[in-house]
Amino acid sequence: MPVHRRPGHTIVALTGTLDAASAPARREHLIGAMRHSGRLLILDLGEVASADAAGIAVLIGAQRRAAGLGITVRLADPGPQVAALLRTTGLDRALTVHPARDRRAELAA
Numbered sequence: 001m002p003v004h005r006r007p008g009h010t011i012v013a014l015t016g017t018l019d020a021a022s023a024p025a026r027r028e029h030l031i032g033a034m035r036h037s038g039r040l041l042i043l044d045l046g047e048v049a050s051a052d053a054a055g056i057a058v059l060i061g062a063q064r065r066a067a068g069l070g071i072t073v074r075l076a077d078p079g080p081q082v083a084a085l086l087r088t089t090g091l092d093r094a095l096t097v098h099p100a101r102d103r104r105a106e107l108a109a
Contacts, residue, residue, distance in 0.1 A: 003033050005036065005037075005038075006038075007038065008038035008039060008040060009037070009038045009039070009040035009041070009042060010033055010036065010037040010038060010040070010041050010042070011042045011044055011076075012029070012030065012033050012041065012042070012043050012044065013044040013046070013047065014026070014043060014044065014045055014047065014048050015047040015048065016047070016048065016049060017048070017049055017050050017051070017055070018045075018048050018050070018051035018052070018054075018055030018056075018058060018059075018082070019050070019051065019052045019054055019055050020052060020053075020054035020055075022055070023054040023055060023057065023058050026055070026058045027058050027061060027062070030043075030058065030062045030065075031062075031065065034062075034065060034066055034069060034071060037066075037071055038071075039070065039071060039072060040071065040072050040074065041062075041066055041071050041072070041073050041074070042073075042074050042075075042076055043059070043062070043073065043074070043075050043076065044076045044077055045075055045076060045077055045078040045079070045082055046076065046077035046078075046079070048078070048079060048082050049079065049081070050081050050082070051081070051082050051085050052085075056085060056086075056089055056091060059073075059075070059091065059095070060091065060094075063094070063095055072096075073095060073096075074095065074096040074097075074098065075095055075096065075097045075098070076097075076098050076100075077098070077099065077100060078097060078099070083097075083099070
C-alpha cells in the first residue's frame with residue numbers, strides 16, 4: 001500500500017480487496033502509517049475492488065486508534081461496492097467520506 005506523506009497529513013492508498021484474508025496485514029500497515037502521520041490520515045479507497053465485514057472492521061479500528069492519537073481519518077474515493085457497504089454499515093455517517101479521488105487536496109484542508 002503506497003503511503004504519501006505531506007506536511008500535516010498522510011495519504012494511504014489501499015488496493016485490491018479489503019477482506020478477512022488481507023485484514024491483519026492492512027491493520028498493521030495502517031498502524032504504522034499512523035506513527036508518522038500528521039493530524040490527518042486519508043485512506044484512498046479508489047483501488048479497492050471489494051470489502052467484507054473484516055475489511056470494514058479494519059477501517060473502524062483505524063478510526064478508533066487514530067482518534068486516540070488525535071488523528072482524524074477521512075476516506076476518499078470508495079468504489080460502488082465499498083461505498084454501498086459503508087452506507088449499509090452506517091460507517092459513511094461515522095467517518096468523513098469523499099466520493100472523488102481528485103478531492104484529496106480538499107480532504108487535507
